[in-house]
Amino acid sequence: MNSSNVTQATKAAIAEIRRRLEPLGVVNGAFEAFRAGHMPEKGPGWYSATVFNGLSEVELDKLESRLPFPVPEQTEAIIPAPLRQLLSVTNGMHCHNLSIYGEQGRIDHGAGMPFDLGNPQLVRPPGIPKLWFCFGSMNGPWASQGTLYLTERDEVALVHRDTGDIGARWPGLAEFLSSEVPRLLSSYDEKGDLLPDASEMPGDTANWEAKAERAKYGPFLWKKPFRALSIWITSLWRR
Secondary structure, three states: OOHHHHHHHHHHHHHHHHHHHHHHOEEEOOOOOEEEEEOOOOOOOOEEEEEOOOOOHHHHHHHHHHOOOOOOOOOOOOOOHHHHHHHHHOOOEEEOOEEEOEOOOOOEOOOEOOOEOOHHHOOOOOOOOOOOEEEEEEEOOOOOEEEEEEOOOOOEEEEEOOOOOEEEEEOOHHHHHHHHHHHHHOOEOOOOOEOOOOOOOOOOOOOHHHHHHHHHHHHHHHHHHHHHHHHHHHHHHHO
16 A cells, blocks of 8 residues: 555544534644544543644654564564554544554653553454454444454454454555544534444444453343443442
8 A cells, every 4th residue: 555645544534533523622732632522521521532643763663663463473563554654643543432552652742642552462353363463443332342453465454352253344544544534523423422323333343242242241141231230320329
């Protein structure tokens, strides 16, 4: 993939986040970092999107040098070129339920820091090749989570965290950003709630919540209603 396409797609996604969410409240940090889409109904410090400052080549090399890599035949982790281009624009990002990981050791004033890119490389769902590089996640309603991978061909795959099922694919990181960021920005209302008929995750993911619950509870699925009741009682107590 042409790396300039990823750079352009990342900048376009960030511009769209600003356009859609800045009117709801924004905190501008140093350089290009910001949080946008203030949702006070969710919490006083809740923002629907966060964009961080990009990493320099030196910072990218340092991040790459500390990453674990689960392939014994390869002694060093290599950040895929498309992801390296994205991280040079923004050190990861959050947009609603989408998280793209980055260098957690650097804190940006006004924005904070992303989820760490290193730990997700050590644990992967069943059947996912070790050469696939984990770069982010998309959370489902409750128990489910889709993990985002760059394949050995730099395609993007959305994988069920527990089962390894593939719910969606994109030809590359640029195509993923160009389709998913606008989709998510159109899927939530001004209070940060998912719109009717919208989905947290794209593709063939309608049954992923049930699969996650089976993976979590196993033969004790009957305990789920009691756990939900306990959560509800706790929420009443905290009011």
